[in-house]
Structures are given as C-alpha cells and as structure tokens.
Amino acid sequence: MANNLKSPRAAGLFEGEGRRRAVYGALPLLCTYFSEGQRGKLRETDAGVTRSQGEEDPEAEPAGMVAGLRLRVALALAKSLLRILDSVLDRPNFRYGVTRTTSIDRPRGKLDITRWVAQLREVRVPETYPILSVERSSRTPENLLACYCLIWFLEEIESAYTESSVPRKSAESEEVIHTLDRISMILKRPDVSECREVVRRQGGRQWVDDLLEEVDLRLASGRVGNREPYEDLVRWLRGILAGSPTLDPGDLSWLFYDHSFDDKLFELWCMHQVAQALADRLGEDEVMVPDLQKARKSAAPTWEWHFGQYRLELRYQYSLSKSIPELAWKGEKGLVLDGRPDMTLLLYSPDAEQPRIVFVDPKLRKRDGLPTEEIYKMVGYFSAAGVENTGQGAIIYYTPHLDAQPVHALRSAGNGLVLAVGADPARPDESRPGFTDIASLVLPDDLIGPVSAGS
Secondary structure (H helix, E strand, O other): OOOOOOOEEEEOOOOOOHHHHHHHHHHHHHHOOOOOOOOOOOOEEOOEEOOOOOOOOOOHHHHHHHHHHHHHHHHHHHHHHHHHHHHHHHOOOOEEEEEEEEEEOOOOOEEOHHHHHHOOOOOOOOOEEEEEEEEEEOOOHHHHHHHHHHHHHHHHHHHHHHHHOOOOOOHHHHHHHHHHHHHHHHHOOHHHHHHHHHHHHHOOHHHHHHHHHHHHHHHHOOOOOOHHHHHHHHHHHHHHHHOOOOOOHHHHHHOOOOOOOHHHHHHHHHHHHHHHHHHHHOOOOOOOOOOHHHHHHHOOOOEEEEEOOEEEEEEEOOOHHHHOOOOOOEOHHHOEOOOOOOEEEEEEOOOOOOOEEEEEEEEEEEEOOOOHHHHHHHHHHHHHOOOOOOOEEEEEEEOOOOOOOOEEEEEOOOOOEEEEEEEOOOOHHHHHHHHHHHHHHHOOHHHHHHHHHHO
C-alpha cells in the first residue's frame, strides 16, 4: 500500500463549528440514554461515583464515555428546565375546590343544606352538621406536569452521574450537586409538593401523554394563567420524549467546554450519518432514533431494517468474536485475538449461510492524505476475522482542513475493499456522499434495484 501521508495533524480535537455541529447531530442518540427514571443509590469512591464494583467490563470505557456525554446533555437540559420553572413558580396556577366535611356541636363553615335536610330525621349525639369547605389547590394539570418533569429529571441526572463515573472534584460533579440541590428545594415548595404523591402514583408514560393533551387543551382554551412559561414547559417535555430536545445557546457550553469527549462524540455523529445513509438507500425518508441504552443491555442491534427477505443490522461496539464466531487467530485456553470495530454492518439474506459484513471505524484524526495507520487497523480486523483479502470496511477521518471531502478506495487482489472517507460535522452536506459510499458497501446497487422493484 502506498503511503501518501504528507503530515500528521493533531488528533482528538474538533475545529471551529465542528464540535457544536457534532453535538447537534448526535443529540438524538444521546437523548435515548435518558432512562425511565430508575434511581440508583449514589456511592462515592476515590475514582468518582459508581454503582458497584466487579469484574472489568471491556465495554465499560466506551459506555462510560457516552455516559459522560449523556451527563453533559442532562446538565444543559437542567439549566433550561430550571429557567422555565422559575417563571412558572413566579406565578403558579391554582384552582378552588369544594370539599365536604362534618362539624360537631355547631356549624363551622358553610352549611351543606342538601345533606343537612336529608339527615334531619336522624337522631345524632352529639349533633353533627355537614359543611362545604372551599379550598385552594395547586393540583392543576399543568402543575402536575411541572412536578413530573422535576421528579423524572432528578432521577435521570442522578442516573447519568452514576454511570459516567466523573471525578468528585470535577466541574461536572459540582454542577450536578448544585442542580440536585436546586431541584430538591423546588420539590419542597407547597405548590409542587402538593402534586408529588399524584405523580409518584400515576407517573407512567400513558399518564404523561394524557396529561400533555389535557394541558394543551387548557392552554388553547385560555384556562391557564401565566400561560407562556407553561407553554415552554410543554415544548421542553415534548422535545425530551421525542428525543430532540431544544437547547439554548447558553446551555451549550456544558456540552463542549473541553475536548475530553471529542473522540466519542465523533463516533456517535458518524454512526448517525451512516444510519441515515442506509435508510436513504432503502428509500426511507428519515432514520428512526434507536434506544442505545436498551440495545446495549439486551445485546440487540442498534438499528435493524427488514426489507424483502433481507435483514440489515447496524451494531455499535460489537466484537469480532460475536459477528464471526470462527476467528482465524486463537490461543491456548480459549484465548482469541478479538477486536471491536465501532460499527459492524451485517446483511442477512436467505441464499447465504453467512451475512455480508462491513466494518466501519470513525477516528477523529486529521490527515492531509490517506489515514494509513487507521487503514492498517482495519486490515487487522480483516485478519482477525479470517477475511484478509476479501474483507470490506471503511475508515472515517476528520477533514475540516480540506475543501473537498475526500473518498479514497483501496482494493486487494481478492476484491477486498477499504474506503477512507473524510468527514466534517460542520459541513454535513459535503460529507454526505462519503457516507452514501459506505452504505453502498453493504447495500450495493445490484441488491437495491431488485428489492425496490419487488416492493
């Protein structure tokens, strides 16, 4: 292989708008890490905050990196939520309700004439009087919604903090503690605490969807005072539930104030672009947003498509020993020379015993020419998988310094193929053709044509 590498450039650093645009591009994936509110007990250690200790998990490091991004998204969203709730609680809604009570010996309050007349024939010792009491209540649908957001987010940010294992003295830890204190104080306010029991008892997804519809109707009919903050709250929660939350410019500093997560952020952005390119090849208008957390825990594909008699999987951080059980390199006592490409694409068809496999590795490295070092790593995956001369894969590298986003193709004598694709999150339109070429590796034209005709 010829090496036309001119000069290596700094690794692991976004330039200009790259980081911000990568955050926005990967945000739908990051937001799928938001849990259903499962709380875990925080436990501090010298290394940070962890749930438990046990054997080393080979997936722990990448999972921890993504959890760190998830925590930063949570902190940014907490800022917008708290701003909205400050406006909501400045003038919280309330309503008056009538409750029926009983007064002994003499009437203390407004007499319930209907009930009193009905019991005149009864002899009661001591004498009792049915009373109607008018009480102010904060349990309006919109306040229940505000309380739900607080309780859910308190649990979510604790969970994100736990899984990220950030150091105790880091800026993230300080901000988490400050945010948890703010939320806890708001939950103690009478206007909010009055709603907590209802939310704890009812707060399932269907209940929340029904509550959102009720609040929408009340807003549309003008029955909600202090209307604008409650409208902002509805938009905030709908964005969360849809996986596309809105972040204000002032919130974004928490997402990329340093470079520690740039590598993982580039991986996630590239994965979303590859998935979109695959969906485009299959004629889908928009790629679904998967649940990364659920997929990882259940060992399910991150994305899965069914078309005709074919099934296509995109798996994230999937080991070679799982995609190709019969590895070429094995040692004694069950040792295997394994690997873990960032993305593994597997196409299953009825007329083939083994799936068509394409490995994809994004690397946040700036190169003027071929990313030779990364390409040799891809060839190493082929060797470990026993497909040295016939393997297919792609390297995605960071090219903000190149005006045209390059796509280099390298072939072996056995028709193996490695694409070296340049990409820049700040220029998604210019980067798109390279991702289309990657999708074509696993979904070539000779396959897409018959499938489209058959559909």
